[in-house]
Amino acid sequence: MLNYLAASLDDTQSDWKSILLAPEILPALIRIDAALQEKALQGLTIYPPRELVFNALRSVSPSDVKVVILGQDPYHGEGEAMGLSFSVPQGVRVPPSLRNIFKEQLQDLGLSIPKCGDLSHWARQGVLLLNSVMTVEADAAGSHGKLGWQTITDEMIKCISERNPGCVFMLWGNWARTKSELIDDKKHLILCAAHPSPLSASRGFMGCRHFSQANEWLKQQGRETIDWSMPETQSTLF
Numbered sequence: 001m002l003n004y005l006a007a008s009l010d011d012t013q014s015d016w017k018s019i020l021l022a023p024e025i026l027p028a029l030i031r032i033d034a035a036l037q038e039k040a041l042q043g044l045t046i047y048p049p050r051e052l053v054f055n056a057l058r059s060v061s062p063s064d065v066k067v068v069i070l071g072q073d074p075y076h077g078e079g080e081a082m083g084l085s086f087s088v089p090q091g092v093r094v095p096p097s098l099r100n101i102f103k104e105q106l107q108d109l110g111l112s113i114p115k116c117g118d119l120s121h122w123a124r125q126g127v128l129l130l131n132s133v134m135t136v137e138a139d140a141a142g143s144h145g146k147l148g149w150q151t152i153t154d155e156m157i158k159c160i161s162e163r164n165p166g167c168v169f170m171l172w173g174n175w176a177r178t179k180s181e182l183i184d185d186k187k188h189l190i191l192c193a194a195h196p197s198p199l200s201a202s203r204g205f206m207g208c209r210h211f212s213q214a215n216e217w218l219k220q221q222g223r224e225t226i227d228w229s230m231p232e233t234q235s236t237l238f
Contacts, residue, residue, distance in 0.1 A: 004037040011058055015063065019155060020152065046138070062163060068169045069128070070179060071130065072176070091116065104208065125226050132154075132179070135147070166187065172194065180192070
């Protein structure tokens with residue numbers, strides 16, 4: 001049924017599989033899979049590596065999501081994308097947007113700047129680090145924007161909104177804000193701000209205090225808060 005995406009899908013939580021393989025979603029996923037397989041056969045480099053495409057769905061099930069941080073598409077530089085929005089593997093230089101996220105946490109929560117940009121620690125606590133478009137070609141930002149990924153990820157967002165009340169959705173930038181129509185604001189906290197990119201961070205991201213607001217909301221819902229600190233808090237690779 002699936003070729004390119006098969007290994008990554010096998011490693012996802014079973015509840016995510018039931019969403020992705022639902023009859024109304026599966027045809028779109030099959031079309032994406034075929035397009036990715038064709039591009040791979042053409043010798044194109046695709047990020048993240050095929051086994052990490054659904055990495056965001058490994059650590060947390062739909063019912064255990066507490067916070068959704070929505071990105072647009074993966075990093076397109078070599079070794080950067082790891083299937084978690086805004087996150088890079090240990091040892092990779094921290095990209096500018098993530099650098100600003102860490103700076104905002106410093107202002108908001110007084111946290112030290114982490115040593116690396118691997119956000120897996122957040123994911124394991126129930127933070128869904130989801131890119132709306134889950135793949136990209138090397139050195140070509142937005143190159144898979146028309147493959148149909150939005151059909152898949154919009155369904156994920158809607159399922160969380162419908163089935164898991166009391167979540168926080170962080171929507172950064174005009175593009176992410178458009179996803180608010182998929183979320184029931186009577187059940188969830190929607191936090192909007194400018195994108196953390198250096199081009200816009202000073203126009204509403206810095207000082208947004210989304211991290212402290214998220215934990216306050218979770219506390220009010222009787223849910224465990226997120227430890228936004230990282231296992232190590234030494235100087236970041238800038």
